[in-house]
Amino acid sequence: MSLTSSALCERVTAFTYVAPQLLKPDVTNFDFFKSSMLTPESYVEVAKSQADLGCRPSECAPYMAIFQTMRNIGRKQNQILENRIDQAALSKALCVFPRLKELTVHFCVPLERKPWLEAYIDHNIDISDGLYTHHVQVVAQALSDRSKWGLDQVDSIHLRGFQIQTGHQYEIPDLMSLSAHLQKLLVGVRSLKMTQSDSAVEVLSQWDLNIDELDMCDMMIDYDTLKRFFAANQPTLHSIGFHNVVVTEVPFEESASQLNVDILSELIGARRGAQGQATTCHCHSRHNGWRIVWEKESLD
DSSP, X not given: OOGGGSGGGGGXXXXXXXXXXOBOGGGGOHHHIIIIIOOHHHHHHHHHHHHHTTXXXXXXXXXXXXXXXXXXXXXXXXXXXXXTXXXXXXXXXXXXXXXXXXXXXXXXXXXXXXXXXXXXXXXXXXXXXXXXXXXXXXXXXHHHHHHHTTOOXXXXXXEESOOOOTTOOOOHXXXXXXXXXXXXXXXXXXXXXXXXXXXXXXXXTTOOOOOSEEEEEEEEEEHHHHHHHHHHTTTTOOEEEEEEEEEESOTTSXXXXXXXXXXXXXXXXXXXXXXXXXXXXTTEEXXXXXXXXXXXXXXX
16 A cells, blocks of 8 residues: 555645755766766876775776766656656645645755765765755645645745755856745745755845744854844744854854844844743754744834
8 A cells, every 4th residue: 555545644744855966967978977077087086095095996986887877867867857757746745645734845965875976976066056946846836736736735844954055156047036936935834944054044035934933953144144034024923943053243243153042132123022932943852942932013
C-alpha cells in the first residue's frame, strides 16, 4: 500500500520538501566540465594532495570516471526539470494531506551527493544561479494546485537553508524576480519560520507579508535589514521567536551581537503589552530560545 492511499494521509499535519542544489545544465558537456568544473590541472593538484595523505594511485578516481558520474547526475536532473517531474510529484503529495498545516522547504546539497566526489567537485560553486527561483516556483504552484482542490491553506511555511552562496552574484532583475516569487509563495501564510536562511530575510525585507508570527534560528543578519523587515510587517506581526541569531552592524554595539530582547525591542519599537518569554526553538525541542509577544495592532 502506498502512502498516498493510506489512512495515514488524514493524520499528516507537517511535510518537508527537500529542494536540492541544481547543477548547471552544461555539466553534461565535456568541454564545459574540463574548463569550468574540474580542469586537468586541478585534478592533478587534488591527486598530489591525496598522495601526500598516503593514498595509493589506485585509490585516486580516474578523471573520466568523475566526468561520467557528474554527467549521469546532470542528465537525471535535466530530465526532471524538462519534464516537470518535481512539480507533478509535489503537487500530488500536497493534495493527499487534507490536514496539512506546516510545509518545510529544505534547500540542501544534491540528493545524489557522492562522498568520493567531494575532493574534486565543489557543489557550492557549480550550482545553478536559478535554483532558488525554480524551487520556490515549484512549491508555490503546488500550493496553488492544492487550493484548487478545495483543501485548506497551509498556515505555516518553514524555510531552511535559504542561503545564496558567496560568489553567486544575482543581477538586480533576478533578485527582484526571486523576491516576487518568494512573496507569492507566502500569500495566505500566517506563520513564517526561517532556519539558516539569511538570504530570505534580505530578499523579503521590503514586502508586507501579512504574517502574524516570525521565528528565526541559526542566522546572521545586519541590523538595517531586520529593521526594514519588521517595519514592512508591522501591521500584522505580533510574535517573534529567535534562537542563535547574530545581528551585525548594530549602531549601539561595538561588534556583532546575539539577538536578545533588548536589541529586538529597539528594532521593533514600542509595542503595547510586549512581553519577552523563554521558550523552545522551532528547530529543536531541546534548544532554548526567546519570544516576544505583543498585542495585535498597528502603532505609528
